[in-house]
Amino acid sequence: MRYATGTDVALEDITFHVGRGEFVFLTGHSGAGKTTLLKLMYAEQRPSSGDVRVSGFGISHIGRDEIPRLRRRLGIVFQDFQLLEDRTAAENVAFALEVTGARPDVIPTRVARVLDQVGLAARGGAFPRELSGGEQQRVAIARALVNDPPVLLADEPTGNLDERATRGVYQLLCDINAAGTVVVMATHDLDLVRHASQRTLELRDGRLVFDSANDARESW
Amino acid sequence: MNLIGREALLAFRRTRTLSALSVTTIAFALFVTGLFGLVALNLRTAIAAVAERVQVVAFVQRGTPTEAITAAMQDIAAFPEVLDVQYVSEADALARAKRELVEFQDVYQDLEVNPLPPSIELTLKPGDRDEAHAAAVADRLRGFGFVDDVRFGEDWVRHLDSLRNIAGLVGLAIGLAFALVSVVIIGVTIRMTVLQRAREIHIMRLVGATDWFIRGPFLLEGALKGLLGGVLALLLCGAALLGFRHEGIGLGIGLQFFNVGESLLLLVFGVLLGFGGSLVSVGRHLRRV
Numbered sequence: 001m002r003y004a005t006g007t008d009v010a011l012e013d014i015t016f017h018v019g020r021g022e023f024v025f026l027t028g029h030s031g032a033g034k035t036t037l038l039k040l041m042y043a044e045q046r047p048s049s050g051d052v053r054v055s056g057f058g059i060s061h062i063g064r065d066e067i068p069r070l071r072r073r074l075g076i077v078f079q080d081f082q083l084l085e086d087r088t089a090a091e092n093v094a095f096a097l098e099v100t101g102a103r104p105d106v107i108p109t110r111v112a113r114v115l116d117q118v119g120l121a122a123r124g125g126a127f128p129r130e131l132s133g134g135e136q137q138r139v140a141i142a143r144a145l146v147n148d149p150p151v152l153l154a155d156e157p158t159g160n161l162d163e164r165a166t167r168g169v170y171q172l173l174c175d176i177n178a179a180g181t182v183v184v185m186a187t188h189d190l191d192l193v194r195h196a197s198q199r200t201l202e203l204r205d206g207r208l209v210f211d212s213a214n215d216a217r218e219s220w
Numbered sequence: 221m222n223l224i225g226r227e228a229l230l231a232f233r234r235t236r237t238l239s240a241l242s243v244t245t246i247a248f249a250l251f252v253t254g255l256f257g258l259v260a261l262n263l264r265t266a267i268a269a270v271a272e273r274v275q276v277v278a279f280v281q282r283g284t285p286t287e288a289i290t291a292a293m294q295d296i297a298a299f300p301e302v303l304d305v306q307y308v309s310e311a312d313a314l315a316r317a318k319r320e321l322v323e324f325q326d327v328y329q330d331l332e333v334n335p336l337p338p339s340i341e342l343t344l345k346p347g348d349r350d351e352a353h354a355a356a357v358a359d360r361l362r363g364f365g366f367v368d369d370v371r372f373g374e375d376w377v378r379h380l381d382s383l384r385n386i387a388g389l390v391g392l393a394i395g396l397a398f399a400l401v402s403v404v405i406i407g408v409t410i411r412m413t414v415l416q417r418a419r420e421i422h423i424m425r426l427v428g429a430t431d432w433f434i435r436g437p438f439l440l441e442g443a444l445k446g447l448l449g450g451v452l453a454l455l456l457c458g459a460a461l462l463g464f465r466h467e468g469i470g471l472g473i474g475l476q477f478f479n480v481g482e483s484l485l486l487l488v489f490g491v492l493l494g495f496g497g498s499l500v501s502v503g504r505h506l507r508r509v
Contacts, residue, residue, distance in 0.1 A: 070428075082423050084419075095427065
């Protein structure tokens with residue numbers, strides 16, 4: 001797969017496969033192409049050549065009306081949390097259910113369950129400004145999880161967090177993965193990657209230079 | 221649908237200042253259009269009042285048998301342009317002249333022979349009070365053997381036609397220009413709202429909202445702002461009319477306000493502008509992101 005804008009090649013010759021139940025770190029220095037690769041996975045961008053297949057959707061030819069269906073099968077988490085500041089934690093999580101047309105009577109139960117899962121059962125009524133960075137990221141993860149997606153994409157989810165919060169968020173992502181959700185986490189926190197025994201893909205200048213699962217890269 | 225309504229109302233509440241600014245901008249844009257509408261309406265009413273005086277008069281030969289005139293009047297009343305037909309006898313004509321032309325009262329008093337001929341006076345239907353229709357009716361009247369002459373004040377009717385045409389054209393041009401300015405101003409206002417909520421739109425898309433779901437609250441919000449702006453514009457127009465009513469009375473003109481249908485039209489215009497402006501602005505934004 002290749003992705004370029006004009007003469008600027010962001011990703012070149014990328015081939016890998018992530019299987020069911022896997023946890024994968026996507027590493028590399030800033031500008032290596034981690035975020036672009038994730039954007040391709042949730043159809044914010046389209047590959048210039050080749051294809052990206054996620055949860056049964058081919059991103060190269062995905063129709064505009066299919067993108068919401070793809071994203072309902074994905075949970076997406078960002079470094080800057082992307083929470084709506086004027087809604088409480090519970091409302092932010094409920095929002096993800098509401099926009100997908102969930103039945104109003106099931107929303108409170110599901111929101112409470114997922115807030116409990118991320119350890120924020122008692123903080124549902126708090127606004128983002130009243131929460132710490134780690135708590136805000138947990139709300140973002142709860143929002144990403146509330147639709148029970150088979151795949152969770154996290155773009156530097158610990159980038160704005162201190163070490164303790166980082167460990168907490170990582171452990172939460174591990175728990176989510178243990179429950180069967182595929183987790184792809186982009187990070188440049190090499191300490192975290194070294195201490196975790198997860199599959200690691202390393203990007204350098206838009207090329208995949210290392211896959212800890214297999215030196216000879218698998219094709220899919 | 222409930223969610224769309226709730227989101228639209230929440231957007232109003234969360235962005236109070238911007239919402240108030242939007243409604244005020246829409247109100248003033250519609251106020252200008254409405255004010256022009258009021259001017260056009262009152263001008264049209266004034267021209268229609270003048271046009272009521274358009275009359276076709278057929279002068280009848282003296283001594284024409286009453287039966288012939290009665291039969292002819294039945295035919296004339298059946299003309300498609302004719303609203304009303306009146307026979308004015310010689311005596312009636314003289315009485316009217318004495319009543320209306322008081323400065324010649326002495327002259328009329330001394331008359332031994334009534335110089336005024338009998339006549340048939342026709343009032344035309346409102347849509348037919350122009351030169352073309354009046355001339356056509358006059359031509360038909362000349363076909364009756366007992367008709368000496370037919371008059372309808374060609375020059376006066378021609379001037380009235382010109383005035384009506386000019387008022388219509390100027391009205392259309394200025395009205396369109398004002399409406400266009402309203403569309404642009406309201407479009408810019410709504411675009412500001414969309415840009416202000418770009419982050420929310422981005423998040424909605426990321427969690428799997430369809431484009432129509434995202435549009436929904438914006439469209440409702442735009443329509444509501446258009447409606448509120450329209451109501452405010454109507455109130456402003458009413459206030460402006462009250463302010464000018466005194467001047468109107470001074471000029472002998474009874475100024476008119478919009479009737480229910482015209483008021484609703486302004487409100488519908490506001491709603492459509494708000495709705496259409498939102499549709500275009502959100503659509504453009506969604507295509508770009």
